Structures are given as structure tokens and as C-alpha cells.
Amino acid sequence: MDTFYIVTLASTALVLIAAFSSLLAERFGAPLLLLFLLIGLVAGVDGLGIDFSNNSAAYMLGSIALAIILFDSGYGTSMQSFKQASFPALTLATFGVLLTAVLFGVAARFLLDFSWLEGLLLGSIVASTDAAAVFFLLRTGGISIRDRVRSTLEVESGTNDPMAIFLTAALVGIMANNQGLDDIGLDLLILFAKQIGGGLLLGLGGGVLIVQIIRRVPVERGLAPIFVLALALLVFAYTSAIGGSGFLAVYVAGIYAGNKKLQARTSIVRFQEGMTWLAQIIMFLVLGLLATPSQFPQIALPAIALAIFLVFIARPIAVWLCLLPFDYTQRETGFVAWVGLRGAVSILLAILPILGNLENGQLYFNTTFIVVMVSLAIQGWTVKPIARRLGQIVPPQIGAIDKLELDLPGTANHELLAYRVVADSPVLRGERIPRWARPSLVIRDGISMRYQYAGRLRENDQVYLFIAPGYSRLLDRLFASKVAVSENDNEFFGTFTIAPTRTGEELDAAYGPGLLSKAEKSMTIAELMEQRLGGKLDYADRVKIGRIVLIVRQTDEHGNATMIGVSLEPVAPATRLPLFLNLREIIHAIREYTRKRRK
Template sequence: MADLTVALGIGAAVILMAVLAVRVSVRVGLPSLLLYLGIGVLLGEAGAGIEFSNAELTQALGLAALVLILTEGGLTTRWDEVKPALWPGIALSTVAVAISVGVAGVALHWILGFDWRLALLWGAVLASTDAAAVFSVLRNLKVTRRLVGSLELESGLNDAPCYIAVVLLTSSDPITWKLPLTLTYELGVGAVVGLGLGWLGTHALRRAALPATGLYPLATVAVCVLAFATGQFIHASGLLATYVAGLVLGNSKLPHRADTLSFAEGLGWLAQIGLFVLLGLFASPARLLDAIVPGLVAGAVVTLLARPASVLLTMTPFRVPWREQVFLSWAGLRGAVPIVLAMIPLSQGVDGAYQLVDAVFVLVIVLTLVQGGTLRTLSKVLRLDTGASAREIDVDVATLDELDAELLQVTIPVGSKLHGVYLAELRLPPGATVSLVARDGKGFTPGPTTRLQEGDQVLVVTTQAVRSATETRIRAVDRAGRYARWKGETGSG
């Protein structure tokens, strides 16, 4: 009992320190993973003296955390923002991964003298960009939707092919012509599983009248985790299934969507904190000294050779301007994912695996400082800073089952063209009405001459039959103002 009490106390203290560290990371524009890794190192053998060296457990817990991180990434990725970058994002997460693995493998074979299989294994581990690192940095930058969409899709999708490549290269089985077929099957079936379970989960949640609001976020996350388990069970890509299921669910008209996204975001933070602290705890500072040189060499190869080559060859056919290609090359942030992938050969007893883990640890720290700390400046130098962050009007939905109706809670953001619109000009379809407006901490019943303002929270009661049309109209006015129909804005997509 005493051990449990101590463990819970340490865990709570670590989480509180990590939460406070988020403010520091946001201010300096760096992923908070560095601070979490530092907490883990301080708790480890060189600090508080906690011994932890179980590679298999680290890999298992790391993979579980990665599933939750990808779930949060899929749920919070807006389809209308990534849709223009769909094919470039897919190319970066598939073709570019293959190019990066090949280029890095060849370079590391000649520079560090690795045999071909080990060199390609290093390339596969280092080819994956980290969803947590990319999401935390990019969503604070003011660059174009196409750039953000491409990088978000890449970081959410490329974990799957990198994971498959690492598993195959770790195995002692010979590499044959069946490899491309295996990759195609695992990725294709994984995507289908994610789409199918995401669609089924959406329809089930929209028709269910659960007794408590908090059950909707739990059910949504459970669908994404089920997608991972299903994909893995049928020997497909569970990681891809997880992200795709989250993407489908997050872009559907789910009940209590805002609560679900908030819950998923908190769960994603918890997974990041636990994962990075665990990896910091596993690290051995004494071994890291010997890994500095190979880590820096591998980092230089990936950052200055493999990544630019893969971006150039995959983005040029899409006529991506050279400035955006430079930004895409530099924004391939590494984080916990390469370290988790490096645990796979370590847990299988592959020769040289400890050097790989330690080198990747060094590489992640250095590249996060160098790349993450200069992305904002680079966006300005390349004249890619748009000066405005992307925004989306927040429309939450609650089911009123006994009335066959739904309650929409609309939060009007800064910059919305709903600002200044009279309620009569909103022209909601018959069956929908604005029942309450909350402004400056006070609520009142609006009339036709009430003008909406930025920051208002508006409650709209609508029958289920016109719910979709109501939300579509609200989004159209948010984007184009009171004359949305004249401007051809439909509010869809």
C-alpha cells in the first residue's frame, strides 16, 4: 500500500510539473517533449536513482501512448483544412518515406560503415516525423493551410509505413519482392478499417441517447482504439486505422463534439507526458556520451540530405513552390516516435540496437532545438507567414431525445462575419430558433433586432430534421456574412 501511495504521489507531481511546463514551451515555441524528457532523466539513474531498463515494456507503453496521440491528432484535424493538401500529404507519408529510408540508408552505410540491413533500419526509424511535435508547433504558427495540412497529414499517416518497415527490417526474414505487396496490404486494409469503424461509430453515436455527456468522449476514443486493435488483429496497420477513424469521427456531426475534442486533447497531453517521461527515464546519460557522434551524423544525413531529397522528388510534381519545399524540408520534426520505433529492434535483441536508441535520443534533442526553435523565423524569412491563425466557428451539439430535437451551442470567434449580423438576417430554416444568447457573463432572450457579437455564446434549438441545414447556414454566415447566399457560400466542406 505504501508503494502504491508513493507511486501515485510521484505520478501526480510529474503531471503537475509537465502541465506547468506547457506554458514555457508555448512561449518559446518549442515542443514540450524536451521538458518532459528532462523530467524523466532527472527521475532516472543519473538523478533520483530510479532504475528502469525494460525495453519491451517501454515499447509496449510507447505504442499505447502513440495510439492515443494519433487518436487526438485525427479527431482534431479539420478536413476542410487538410483537404487541399490531401495528395501532397499522402505522397509525403508514403513515397517520401521510401525515398528518405533509401537515401539515409545508403549514406549511413558509407559514412558509419553499417551493413545494409542495419543502415536501412536506421533510415526507417528516422524517417517518421512525430505527430505530437508537429501538432504542438505548427498550430502556433501562422502559415498557409496547405503547408499545415500537408505536414499534419504526413505526421499522422507516416507512422504506419515507418512502423511496418522497422518491423520487417528487424525480422531475420529475407527481404523479397513480396515486400511492396505486404506494405500495400497493410496500409490499404488499415485505411479501410479506419474508415469503416469511423463511419459506424459516427452513426451509432449520433443515434444513441447516452445518459451522461461524459460517455460520448469515452465512446469516441474507444472506437479509435478498437480500430487499432482490429487492424493489428488482421495483420494490417493499426496505427493508420486509428488516425483515419479519428479523422472520420472528428469531422462528423457528433453529439457534444466540443466536449469530445477537449477530452481527446487532454488524453493526448497525458499520453505525451507519460511517453516522454518514460523515455527520459529509460535513457542512460552515461551511454548517451558515446552516441553523440553517430547521432549528430545521422541527424545531419536526415535533415540535410534525406529529407530535402524526399520533399523535392515528391512535391515537385504537385508544383509546390520552392519556398514551401524548403519549409516542408525543415519542418519534418522528430519526437518520441523514432525513439519508440528504435525500441523494436532493441526488444528483439538486434546487434547495435542500443547504439541506435541512444543516437536517436541525441538526434531528437538536437533537432528539436534546432528545427523547432527556428521554424517561426524561417516562415517569416521565406515570406510564408500569413499574419493570421486559422480559426473555426465552434458548434457543439447535444441531443434532446424525448423532444426529437437537438441543441446547438455556437461560440462566435474573433474575426467571424457573424459579428454585427441581426438575428433576423440569420435566416435559420423553419424548425430552428435562437433561444438564448450569453454575452459578458449574462444571458438574455434575443429578438429579431438583436445583433450578434464576437465572443457570444448562442443556443439554437432545432428539430433533428433541419439540424444539418441549420448548422450549414450558421457556418455560411460565419464565413461570408449576411449575404452568404449571394456570394455563393454554402457553409459545407
């Protein structure tokens, strides 16, 4: 019992230290997940002396934590974002992982004196981006990235783990049994189809199961979040047990459940947010404890060289080739290439060669650990400056807002929102609340009063309103503070505006001719942008057409574009090299070159 209490004390202390380190990370801009990893290293066998070497336990704990993170990631992904980014993101999650593994494997073959198979195994281990790191940076990192780019990165990080796990597990099995790729080629294809197909089908079925149980079973409000999380882990465990990809299944289940109207949704979201934080802390701490830093100097130089190769060569080439058919600008492709952080997933996969008793098992783990730390340090520390440099940070549409969503009992078809009236908000300046919103209560200086008798709203008033689901965006604008207009906003949104109902033919006549095809000329500008982007328009979406850029400058409460900005300045490329050109731009450049040669 004394040992149990000591272990509990040490574990709790580490979690608290990791939680408090978020204040340090916010102050100095350090990558928080890297801090969690370093705390585990400091507390480990070469630091404070905690000797944790149970690889199986670390893998199991890490897998459960990752399943929790992936479910929450899927739960917070809107169906619109998923549809908009699904094809490019899934291309990155499959072919991108394979290309990265091959390129990295070639470099590992020469830098570590590995065989080709050993190099490909190490490449497979580090080939996938880390969902925890990517979602943390994009959702809680204090930056607002364009929806299309953010969705691409989120969906990629949520769906690329199955490919990396499949490649790693297959190669470990081949090497452990001294087999060749030729001997089990068909078996690999069957295994891959079972992993991906099982993950998709059981994930969708699991999402339906979660929604139906929460809707039909009279669950106590406080138990609803626990039911949802337990069902998600059930989907993960069952899918994995029958040979499917549990990580893909739990992510798909999260997307389905998160896009359905559920009771106690606010409680579910808050509970999952806390559980995701705890899962991230535990996962990175455990993996940090598992490492032995005294072994790192032996392979530090080649491992750092491999990390730099991954960040600056392998990842950018794989991203460019995968996004080539899609209309991503050079800057967008460049940013996607940069946000390819490696994290806990790679370290978890590096445990598999040790569990498979491979000859260089510990070497894979140590090399991967160094690659992850370098990736988190370089990319995690520079995401915001790179996003600003490449023009991916969206100017805020509204200022600060203080809002609370409250759950209603039963199946009421309304939402209850509580707003605090902040300085410089439109409602404080006399803007009227729309008729479809039903203000019910105002709390002023601790005193409750009916809205009808409160008179003109004052700063710091708490206002409670009932609204129909999906209509909160306009109210957010009424209760938000005045946003500061940046000098760069005109550069971001263009020098002047046009109506989205104008035709493509007018656009082609003004800035062409030859910019648009015959079919595109018959579309409105809004339809043209939607066709190019492959989904509904969102605030700050951009489409480059020839030498002009069309930008969504304003949207209404339903999300429809009401104003389009036009930038006549050519968009500066992400690099001087023609590395990130998309297919349309390559064809346009060839035509321009041919036309000049003829002249």
C-alpha cells in the same frame, strides 16, 4: 502497497511538472515536447534516480498513446483538407519515407561504421515524421499556416508511420534470423500489402462502426467520448492483431468519424483534446525515463552529424523528389522539408532492435534519441521564424473571438453557439445579425433576458444563438474583434485584385502570352486555381503562373472565393539552389532558356 503509492506519487508529480512546463515553453518559445523528453531524462537513472528499463512496457504504453494522438489528429482533419493534400502527402508517406531511410542509411554506414543493412535499419527508424510533434506545432503553436501546406504536413505525419514501422520490423526480423533481402523479397511485398490494405479497410470499417454506434445506441452524454475513444482503441488493437497497420487504421477511422455529424460532438472534441495532451506527456516522459544519458557521449558526435544530415540533406531531397510532380512553389516545398520533426515514433521504433536482441540494439536507441532531440531543438524552435521568412503564415482574416459551442440533446438539426461581445466587433458597431440566425438569450451583468428586450448589444454581453449546422463562419466575423492590418498584408495578397469570374484568356492576354494552355484559357480564374491546386479554394491559397501569383484574398460564408489578389513581384525562391523547383517550373525554365538561346 507502500511501493505502489510511491510510484503513483512519482508518476503524478512528473505529469504535473510536464503540464506546468507548458507555461515555461510559451514564455520562452521552447519546443514543448522537447521539454517533456528532457523532464523524463532528468528524472531517470542518471538524474533523480528513477530506474525504468522495461522496453516492452515502454513500447506498449507508447503505442497506445500514439494511437490516441493519431485518432484525435484524424478526427480534426476535414475531408476537404484530406482530399486537397492526399496525393502529395501519401507520396511523402511512402516513397518519401523510403528515400529518407536510404539516404540516412548511407550516411550511417560511414559515420557509425555500420553494414549496409544496419545503416538502412537506422534510416528506417528515423524516416517518418512524428504526428504528435507536427500536429502540436501546427494546431497549437500559435501560427496559422496556409491550408494546403498545413494539410500536406498533417496528412503525411498521420500516414507515414506504417511505412516506417513496416521497414523497421522487416529489417529487424531479417537481421535477427540472419536472412538476406533476396530470400524474403516476395514475403515483404505481401506483408506490406497486408499492413497498408488492412489498415485502410479496417480503419474505414471502424470509422463506420463508431459513427453508427454513437448515432443508434442511446449513450449517456458523459459516456459518449469514452465510447468513441474505446472504439478507436478497439480498431487499433484488432487491426494490429491480425497483421494490419493499427496506426493507419485508427487515423483513417478518426477522419471518417470526425467528418460526420455526431451527438455530443463538442464533448467528444474536448475530451479527446485532454486525452491527447495526457498521451503526449506520458509518451515522452516514459521514453525519457527509458534513456541512459551517460551512454550518449560515446556516440554524440556522429549522432549529431547524422541529425544535421537528416535535417538539411536527407529530408529536403526526399521531399523535393516526392513533390516534384505537384504544383508546390519553392517556398512551400522548402517549408514542408523543414517541418519534418522526428519524435516519439522514432524512439518507439528504436526499441524494436533491443526487443529483437540485435547486436547493436542499444546503439540504435541512443543514436535515435540524440537525433530526435536535435530535430526537436533545431526544427521545433525555428518553425515560426522559418514560416514567416518563407511567407507561409496567413494574415488573420478576423480578429480575436470568444465563442462556445454547446451540445443539443437528441438529433436536433441546429447548433447552439454562445458569443461574448468583444470590443470593436461589427455587431457592437451596429451590424445586424442575419435572419437565418435565431438569437434566444442575452446575459448582461449576470442577468438573463430575452434577445428582443435586450436592446443594443454591449461589450461583454453573452449572446446565445441557434443556427443551422455549417453557418457559423459568418457569425464569427460579426462577433470578432477588429483585426490589425499588417504592413505585409499587401505583399502577401498582392498589389491589386481581380474578380474570380474573369476568364483565363483575359489573364493570359494581360500577362502572357503563353502562360496558359488552350483548356485553361476557357476556365474562370477560380476554376483555373482549383484545377492547379486539385481542390476547392480556401482563404490565402496561392497559385504561381509564370511571373505572377494569384492569391485568394476573400471568401464568403460558403467558402467560395469572392476576391483574388494579384502579385506582380516574382516570388523569392526558398533557396538560391534550384533544389525545390517543381516540374512545371523546370519545364518553364528550360523553355525560357531555349527561347533566349534562339534570340
